[in-house]
Amino acid sequence: MLRSDSFYARFAITGHGLNAPDRRALWAQLKLGVPMGGSILVEVTGFSFMAFFVARIGIEAVAGHQIAANLVSLLFMLPLAVGSATCALVAQRVGANQTGDARRIGWHGMQLAALCALAVGAAVFLAREAIVRLYTGQEGIVAAALPLLGFVALFHFVDAIQIAAAFVLRAWRIATVPLLIYAASIWGLGMGGGYVLAFNVGGAVPAALHGARGYWVASTAGLAAAALGLVLCLLWVARPARS
Secondary structure, eight states, rough: OTTTGGGGGTTOOOOSSSOOHHHHHHHHHHHHHHHHHHHHHHHHHHHHHHHHHTTTTTTHHHHHHHHHHHHHHHHHHHHHHHHHHHHHHHHHHHTHHHHHHHHHHHHHHHHHHHHHHHHHHHHHTHHHHHHHHOOOOHHHHHHHHHHTTTTHHHHHHHHHHHHHHHHHHHHTTTHHHHHHHHHHIIIIIIIIHHHHHHHTTTTHHHHHGTTHHHHHHHHHHHHHHHHHHHHHHHHHHHGGGOO
């Protein structure tokens, strides 16, 4: 079809052999793609590795944690979709040198993601016991999961802000600084701080923050720090003087 259909003739697809790799184009892809992949790695491992450490606490603790983690992962699909759509629209405006529209769409996309997260998080918080009992009827696991679902609304809210801000920054071709922010916030404050709280490192951690709850408090704080750092970075990148 490519050889015989006249529609494709203008593209000169055939008859010239393979073009040599364009090093500048490949390097531009790597400069953007590798930090983006690294950010995803930090985010995923920072969240999933919690289960490894919580497993040391006990069967019921890890079961309750997995219920909360599964629910948060499900809720995350909404801001992820909004952030992805926002990224595409902002990138189109940036490519067209319409930076004013790019800023407007970016902030509106982040606001939409945050409002959706507030609504969904509040609904989950209010119905948390009924939701947990959809997973299990074992009272020990229900008791372990319910306190964690108390953090879901706040966790989901800051998670929505950070992922939307990260996507908008990618549309502006900014990926390395977000990677550093993620590493410090999610690995450092989230995982490192969670270990200190959960296992009472130093002996001065209040009992209410021991166990899986400590990890959720630290992870929420880590995501909040990441959201703040990414928003500040976006304020600088998309400032009006840039246009």
